[in-house]
Amino acid sequence: MEAVLQSLWSIFCLKRERFSNPRSRRRAIVLTALVILLPLSVLSFLMLGPMELGVGRVLGIIGAKLGWGSLAGYAHGEVVVVWDIRLSRALLAILVGGGLAMAGATMQGVFRNPLADPGIIGVSGGGAIGAILMIVLGGRVLPDSFLDSFALYAVPLAAMTGAVLMTFLIYRLSLSRGQVDLVSMLLVGIAINALGGAVIGLMTFISTDDELRTMTFWGLGSLGRANWNLILPGLLFILPPLLLLPRYANALNALLLGEADARHLGINVRRVKTLLIALSASIVGATVALCGTIGFIALVAPHMIRSAIGPDHRFLIPASGLWGASLLLLADLGARTVVAPAELPIGILTALLGSPVFLFLLLQRKRLSMAG
C-alpha cells in the first residue's frame, strides 16, 4: 500500500528533522501508532466473529493459501471463513475506509472547509444516482452479453461518473466570490440528497424485485457483499486515484491560503483543483458502487488526524488513509459481532459515530464566527 509506504517515508523524514518541534514529535508518534494499528485491526477482524479463531490458526490458513505450509489440519469451514469471507471483507474495508478518508481529506482541502463530507454535500448521492441508473436502466438498454461480462465494472464506472459530475456542480454552486460558502455548500448538499432520494424512489417504482434487492443496499451501506470478485474492481478503481493524491499534498497546502496566494506560490490552481476534485470524487463514487453510502468516515477520520497532527496534507492524507482503514475495519467488526449472528448495517454505526462529530464541528464554527 502506497499509503503505508508514504507514512513510513514521512516518519523517516521526521527523524531527519530530529523532532525539532512538538508537532513533528507528535506526527512521528501518531504515524507510528497508525502503522502498527492497521495490521492489528486486520488480525482481530480475521479472528473475531461468530466463529472465533486463534492467531496461529488465522496466520496458518493465510500462510497456506499464499504457499507457505499446507491446509491439512484446518477444517474446510475455517478456511472459507478466514480466506473467502473475512479476508476479502477486510481488504474491501481497507480500500473503502482508506479511500473515503483520503478523498475526504482532499475534498476538505479543495473546499477549504473541514465540514466538506462527501455524504453530506451530495457527492455520494451523485454516485448512488449513477449506480442506480446503471442497474435499473442499464439492464434495459444495454445488451445482456455486455452486462454479463462487465456488470462488475459498469456500475462502479457509472457511480464514479455520477459522483464526479455532481462534485463539480456542487463546487460551482457553493462558490461565491472565489470562496466556498459553508451555508450554500450544505444547502446544495440537501438539495442533491433530496434529488438522489427522488431518483432512487422513482427507480424503485419501475424496478423488478431483483433490482430492488440490489438497490436497497445503497441506502444503508454495507460491506456484507464482499467477496474476491469485488476486490479486483475495487483495486482497479480506487487504488490509482489514491496513489496520485499524495503527490498534490503541497499544492493542497498552498490552496489553504486561498487561490490567489496559491497561484503566487507557483501552483496551477485551475488544473490542480479540477484534478483533485475528479480524483477524490471518483474514489467516493467507486466506494459507493462497491458497498453503498457509508457516511462520515470521510469526515471523522481526517478531522481526528487534523486535530492530532495538524493540517499539513503531506502527513494528513496518508495518516487519514491509515486511520480511515482501521476505523472502518473496527466499525465493521462491531457491526457484525454486536448483534451476531445477525449483522448491523455499517452505515448506521458510522452515522452514530459521525453525526455528533459533525454537529460539534458546526457549533465550533458558529462560535468562532461569532467571536471573530
Add this chain to the structure above:
Amino acid sequence: MIRADNIEVIRGGKAILARQSLCLKPGELNVVLGPNGAGKSTLLKVLTGELLPEQGEVFYEDVSLSRLDAPEIARRRAVLSQSSSLSFDFSVSEVVMLGRIPHLSGWESPEDRRACAEALEAVEMSAFKDRNYPSLSGGEKQRVHFARVLAQLERERASSEASGNTAAAWLFLDEPTSALDLRHQHAVLGLLKALARDRGMGILAILHDLNLALRYADQVLLLSHGAQVAAGPPAETLTTHHVAAVYGVRAEIVCSAYNNCPLINVLQHEEPLINNAPI
C-alpha cells in the same frame, strides 16, 4: 527589470486603470500611494499576473508575463496579499514553510528550514514559531505572512553560488503595514529598504502613510482615479500641491530637525469628511 506598457483595466464601463505605464528596477523600493479606489491594488494584480488587463502587457526581463511558467516565476517573485483567509490550524513555522513550496520537491531540506528560521527572525516572530496560527492577532498574522514571502525569495545559497544565478528577485506587497504598530511599521519598511539596497531586490509596496513613503521609498507613484498624478523620488512627488489635488487636504511639509527627513503635516480638510461632527 519589470515593465508595464499602457495598462488599461475596465470594470463596468469605467476605467479602473487608464493607460498606466511603469518600470521597476532591481535594487529600488517603489511605493504606490493614492486614496481608496485609486486603482493601486488593481495595478499590483496586473503586475503579478493575477488580473489580465483589457489592454497592455507586463514584461519580466523583456519576456511577456503571460508566457512565463508559474512555478519558475514563484521562485523569484513573491506577493504579499492584503489579507489571507487561512483558517486551518497550521503552526506559525508551517505557514512560513508554505513559502518554500516553489522550491520543494516533496519534503523540506535543512536549507528550507534555515530560510524559514531566518525569515521569522527578521520579522521578530521566532518566539512564536510553534504557536497556532489562527490564535494570533491581526498584526502578528501579517508579520507571519511577511516572513512567508521572505522565505519564498530566499534562494539556496549553494545552488545560486554554483550556477552564478544572479537574476533579480521581486517582491510585491499590498499594504504590508495595515495592521502593524508603529515600531513594526518602521521595522518592515526598514527591512524592505535593506533588501532592496543590499540584495538588489526589486520591491513594490502599496502604502497609505505618506510619511513612511517619504522616509523609505526610492520611487513613488501617486495614483488617483486610475491615473498617474505624479511619479519620481518621494520628495519631488509628494508636494503640497499634489497632496491637495489627490487627497483633498491642505498640508505643509516640514523638515525633521533630527534627520532632515521631510514630513507631511495635515493642516485641515479642504472639504470636511464628516459634515456634522460635534464641536
